[in-house]
Structures are given as C-alpha cells and as structure tokens.
Amino acid sequence: VDLSVSWLGVNMENPLYNASGVMCRSREELDAVAASAAGALITKSCTLLPREGNPEPRYAKAPHGSINSMGLPNAGYQYYLDYAKAYDHQGGKPLFVSVSGMSLEDNLEMLAAFRDADLPCLVELNLSCPNLPGKPQIGYDFEASSHVLSEVVKVYHKPFGVKLPPYFDPVHFAEMASVLNSFPSLKYVTCINSVGNGLVIDLDSESVVIKPKGGLGGIGGDYVLPTALANVREFYRLLDDKHVIGCGGVKSGREAFMHILAGATAVQVGTCLYEEGAACFARIRDELAALMQEKGYATLADFRGKLKTM
Numbered sequence: 001v002d003l004s005v006s007w008l009g010v011n012m013e014n015p016l017y018n019a020s021g022v023m024c025r026s027r028e029e030l031d032a033v034a035a036s037a038a039g040a041l042i043t044k045s046c047t048l049l050p051r052e053g054n055p056e057p058r059y060a061k062a063p064h065g066s067i068n069s070m071g072l073p074n075a076g077y078q079y080y081l082d083y084a085k086a087y088d089h090q091g092g093k094p095l096f097v098s099v100s101g102m103s104l105e106d107n108l109e110m111l112a113a114f115r116d117a118d119l120p121c122l123v124e125l126n127l128s129c130p131n132l133p134g135k136p137q138i139g140y141d142f143e144a145s146s147h148v149l150s151e152v153v154k155v156y157h158k159p160f161g162v163k164l165p166p167y168f169d170p171v172h173f174a175e176m177a178s179v180l181n182s183f184p185s186l187k188y189v190t191c192i193n194s195v196g197n198g199l200v201i202d203l204d205s206e207s208v209v210i211k212p213k214g215g216l217g218g219i220g221g222d223y224v225l226p227t228a229l230a231n232v233r234e235f236y237r238l239l240d241d242k243h244v245i246g247c248g249g250v251k252s253g254r255e256a257f258m259h260i261l262a263g264a265t266a267v268q269v270g271t272c273l274y275e276e277g278a279a280c281f282a283r284i285r286d287e288l289a290a291l292m293q294e295k296g297y298a299t300l301a302d303f304r305g306k307l308k309t310m
C-alpha cells in the first residue's frame with residue numbers, strides 16, 4: 001500500500017505528524033520527530049518573545065486522554081525561524097511552523113519575518129489557544145477571526161493554514177467556513193485544537209490535576225475523537241479548495257483511517273505522542289497500512305473523504 005500524500009507543494013511519505021505543542025518546543029524535540037517515522041513535523045506555536053508558560057503541573061494524563069494548560073511556553077519566534085533557516089528542506093521531511101502571537105500586531109510582525117525569510121515551510125496561524133488566562137480563543141469570535149485574517153493576508157501572501165478550535169454547532173461550522181472561504185490564500189485548516197477548559201478530577205486526592213486556571217485545561221485523547229472527526233468532516237464538506245488536517249484522538253491506525261475517511265489530507269498525533277513517544281509514528285503507520293491492506297485500498301485517495309452516510 002502507498003501511504004504517501006502530496007499537498008501544497010509538500011511530499012509526505014506517510015500522512016502522520018506531531019500535533020503542534022507536543023515534542024516540538026526545542027530543536028532536540030523537533031529533530032526527534034524528524035528522525036522518527038513521522039511524515040512531517042510542526043513547531044510549538046511561537047510568540048514574539050520567549051515564554052516560560054504557566055506554572056507546573058500543567059499537563060496530566062487522564063483515564064481516556066490528557067489535560068493541558070501549558071500557557072504557550074516557547075523559545076520565541078526567532079528560535080523557530082532559525083531552526084527553519086537551518087533545516088534541510090530538500091532532503092528532510094516537510095516542516096510546518098505554528099504562530100500564535102499574543103496580539104494581532106505580534107502575529108503580523110512574526111508573519112512578516114517568516115515572509116521575508118522566504119522559506120519553503122508552511123506557516124500555520126493558531127486561532128485557538130485555550131490556555132492564556134484572560135485571552136479568548138480568536139476562533140470562537142467570527143468577526144475577530146475575519147479581521148485577523150484580513151490583516152494577515154495583507155502581510156503574508158503565501159499559502160498558509162490555521163489551527164481551529166473544536167466547534168459544536170452546525171451554525172458555527174457554517175459561519176466559520178464562510179469566514180475561511182473568503183481567504184483564497186488560506187489553503188488548509190487543522191481541526192481540532194484541544195477541547196478547551198475541561199476539568200479532570202482525581203478522586204483519591206479530591207483535587208484537580210493541573211495547577212493553572214483552577215485545574216481547567218484543554219482536553220485531548222480518546223475523549224475528543226468524535227468531536228475531532230465531526231470538525232474534520234464538516235470543514236471538509238464546507239470549505240472550498242482547502243485541505244483539512246485531522247487532529248484529535250489518534251492513537252492507532254484505526255483513528256488515523258477514520259480521520260482520512262472523514263476527509264483529512266494528513267493526520268496529527270498529540271496525546272498519544274506525548275505518552276508513548278516518537279515510536280508511535282511507526283506503529284500507527286504500520287497499523288494504517290495493515291488496515292488499508294485488509295480493506296483493499298492501495299492509496300489514501302482511494303478512501304479519503306468517502307465516509308458513508310445513511
């Protein structure tokens with residue numbers, strides 16, 4: 001079976017890569033993803049200046065997934081720009097850079113810097129960080145999203161992507177799709193970011209499990225798979241001439257297959273990568289290949305977006 005996928009000028013030997021935020025804050029972590037069986041790699045969302053992030057513990061494993069309120073800890077955009085400048089784009093795997101400025105001005109300054117560097121990597125604007133105390137997720141404000149994107153495309157003229165929060169209402173899917181469709185250079189969306197502000201309680205200690213925000217944090221893992229699949233499917237259906245990248249609940253070839261069946265061009269792994277390490281990519285890749293073999297599919301295109309309805 002052929003697991004390769006080529007899209008937006010990038011060629012991936014398989015559709016799997018890390019979810020932004022997991023195993024991608026330092027060059028050592030990024031190199032580990034590049035050295036693994038992953039088909040691509042994406043950086044931790046970056047801000048204008050380095051950030052320590054929220055107080056620890058800020059990540060916890062939960063019975064069916066994870067909770068995090070990292071608070072956007074990152075080395076600052078220059079660090080990832082330098083990594084992208086030094087990266088072997090020809091021989092290496094596709095590199096994506098995630099940008100999540102603390103303000104529109106910061107985002108525009110970072111995007112201008114990536115524009116001027118004229119690198120082959122694709123830039124992804126994060127509209128959905130749920131863990132900055134006092135900062136609403138841009139993606140939940142359709143007018144704000146439209147304004148931000150209008151300003152972004154004035155500065156950044158190359159194809160780019162956005163990381164979206166999960167939506168839970170058909171009207172919201174339609175509204176956000178309408179906003180996104182008005183930006184032709186926006187060529188892909190990644191669905192979904194963590195399901196924001198969940199609360200995991202430890203019964204023995206009768207306590208929350210992370211320190212920031214009274215224990216509230218973004219939820220990932222098995223808990224979010226149905227929501228992730230719905231977002232992939234709805235945006236696959238509603239967006240014109242854009243790719244959808246699936247993220248959420250992928251821990252085996254099965255969920256990767258589901259995301260692609262729902263329409264995903266490629267698939268990211270977050271919680272499972274955090275817990276299992278980079279070996280998960282070879283395992284999930286082989287499981288996906290076996291499933292395709294079993295079902296008689298030779299390529300991803302044979303079943304991409306072909307979810308049956310009743």
Ligand SMILES: C=Cc1c(C(=O)O)[nH]c(=O)[nH]c1=O
Pocket residue numbers: 021045068069070071072073100126128129130131193194218
């Ligand atoms: C960029 C910040 C994010 C963070 C974080 O750094 O807290 N966690 C997430 O689950 N998603 C994010 O988008």
